[in-house]
Amino acid sequence: MTQSRRMLVLRAVVEDYIRSQEPVGSTSLTKDHDLGVSSATIRNDMAALEDEGYLIQPHTSAGRVPTEKGYRYFVDRLATVVPLNEAQRRGINSFLSGSVSLKDALQRSARLLSEITGQVAVVASPSLAKATLRHVEMVPVAMNTLLAVIITDTGRVAQHGLAVDEMPVIDEVNHLSSAVNEQCDGLSLSKAGEKVRSIADSTGYEDVREVAKALADAFESMALDERANELYMSGASYLAHSRSLADLAPLFDALEEQVVLMKLMSNLSEESNASGVGVAIGSESHTPGLLHASVVSSGYGRSTNASSRHDTPTQEEGSVTGGTSNDPVAFVGSIGPTHMDYAATMAAVKAVARYLTAFISKSGPES
Template sequence: MTNNRRMLVLRAVVEDYIRSQEPVGSSSITRGHDLGVSPATVRNDMAALEDEGYLVQPHTSAGRIPTEKGYRYFVDKLATVVPLSAAQRRGIDTFLSGSVSLEDTLQRAARLLSGITGQVAVVASPSLARSALRRLEIVPLAAGVLLVVVITDTGRVAQRSVSQPDAPDADCVARLSDAINGQCQGMSLEQAGARIAEIAASPSFADDGAQGLGATLAQVFTDMASQEQAGGLYMAGASKLAQRPAVDIADLAPLFDALEEQVVLMKLMTSLSEVSSQAGGVSVAIGSETHTPGLLHASVVTSGYGKSSGGEANAAKGSEPVAFVGSIGPTHMDYVTTMAAVRAVARYLTGFMNREEHGESA
C-alpha cells in the first residue's frame, strides 16, 4: 500500500475501532481526524482499503472494521512504541522494587502488566538452559544423601537431592565444591556439567573417591541444562479480560483453553521474544499468525528480557533473552499501550537480571 492518505485513513479506522469497538464510518473519520479531505474521498479510500483486504464491512449499512491484515499493517507501519512517562516508569519501579525474590518479582510483573493493559499477562521465569552458574553448594542430608543447590546468574535456584552411597568425606566434598565454583562460575550449566566430570577425574581428587560424586553432579547439571522450558509461567488478568466491554464471550472460551496449554504458549511466546522484529524489540502475532487455534481472535505482544550467557559455547546466542514477558488480548487491543507496557516491564526485568548477575540487591 503506497497511497499516503489511504495509510492515514487506515490508521484512523484502526484507532477509532480500538477505542469504540464500533464499525467506523467516513463521516466520523473526517470529524475526528484532520485529513483535509471530504467524507466522499475518505469513503473511496475505505472502499479501496476493503478491496485490498485491510478493512471489512460487517453489514451493508455499517462502517468498516480492520481485518487481521489491517492490524498487521498498523502494527508494522503505523504504530510507534511511545516510551512511558517518567511518572509511569517510577510507578513500575516502585511496584516491582518491593519484591523479595525472583519469583515475587515475576508475579508482581504479571499483575502490573495486567493492570496496565486490562488483558492477560504472561511472564516466564528464566530457563535453566539459558542460565549460567553463579555458585554450587552441596549439603549433606543423611548418610549417602546429598542436596545439590545450583544458584544461577539469573536468580534461579534449583535443588536436587541425590543418593550417593559412596560419597567422599566432608573435606573432599568441600574441596570439590570450591574447585567447581572456581573453575565453572559463569559457564552455562551444560558446559559446567562437562567440566565437573573433568575436575573430579583430575589427579587432585584421584585418591579421594570423588569421581563417583563428580559423575553424579555432571549428570545433575546436564539434566538441568536440558530443561529448556524449565521456567514456570506466571499469569494474571484472565478475569480482567472477561470483564472488558465489547469482548465476545464466544472468543474467550478457546482463548482460555489456549492459556491452559502452557507448553504451546511457552513455545509461541519464546519464539516471538527471540524474533523481536518489531519496533523497540517487541514482537506481535495477530490471529492466525499465532498458529494456535484458541488464539485466532486474539493478539499476542511479547518481548524477551535478560540476556543468555555461558561462555564461548553460547557466544552466538549472547543476544537471546533468557525468558519473556507478554500480553494476550483481543485483536482490537490497544497495541500502542500494550507494546509500550510490555517493553517497559521487559526492560525492568532485564535490569533486575543484571543486578542478580552481579549479586546486587534488587
C-alpha cells in the same frame, strides 16, 4: 490517489476503531483527522483499502473495521515503542522493587501488567536451559548424601541430593567445589556438566570422582527439565468484559495449554521487531483459541549493562540499545482482543521486561 495517503486513512481507521470499537465512517474521519481531503475522497480510499483486504464492512450501511492485515500494517509501522509516562514508570519501579524473591517479582509483574493493559498477562520464569552457573555449594546431609545448592545467573536456586557409596572428607569436597566455581562460572548448565566430568577425570580429584559425576548429572538434568519453566498468569477475568461468550471457551482452553502458549510467546519474543517486541494477530498465532485475540511478547534476560539495577532505567523504554539483552532467558507477554491498544500494550510489555532484566541482573540467590 496516493498510496501514502491511503495508508494514513488506514491508520486513522485503526486508531479510531481501537478507541471506540465501533465501525468507522468517512464522516467521522473527516471531522476527527486532518487528512486534507474531502469525505468523498476518504470514502474512495476506504473502498480501495477494503478491496486490498485491509478493511472490512460488517454491514452495508455501516462504517468499516480493520482486518488482521490492517492491524498488521498498523503494528509494523509503529516505528518505536512509545515509552510509558513518568507516573507509570514510577509505579512499576515502586511495585517491583518491593519484590522479596524472583518468584515474587514474576508474580507481581504478571499482576501489574494485567492491571496496566486490562488484558491477560503471562510471565515465564527464566529458562534453566538458558541460564548460566553462578555458584555451587555441596554440604553433607547424611552418611551417603551431599546436598548440592546450585545458583544460576538469573537468581534461580535448585537443590539436588548427590548419592555416594562412600562420603569423602569435607576438605576434598570443598576442593572440588572451588574448582567447579572457578572453571564453570558463566557456563550454561549443560556445558558445566561437561566441564565437571572433565574435572572428575583429572589428577587430584580421584577421591571425589563419584561426587563430581553425580554433580554433572544434576547440572545436565536441570538443563533438560522443561518443567523448570513456570508460567505466572493474571487478568483472565478481564476477558469476560471484552469477549463474547462464544469466544471465551476456546480462549480459556488456549490459556490452559501452557506448553503451546509458552512456545508461541517464546518464539514471538525471539523473533521480535527492532523495538524488541513481537506481535501475533489472530490467525498468525496458529492457535485456534486465539483466532480472535492478539499476543504481544518481549524477552527479558541478561542486561546489556553489567551494572544494571532495578531502579528506574535511564534509557527510554523505546530505545533498542537500552532494551533487554539479545539473549532472553524468558518472556513477558499480554493477550487481548485484536482491537487492543497495540502501542500502549507494547510499551507496557517492554517496560516490564526491562525491569525484570534489571531485577535478575541484580538479584542474588532466590529467597
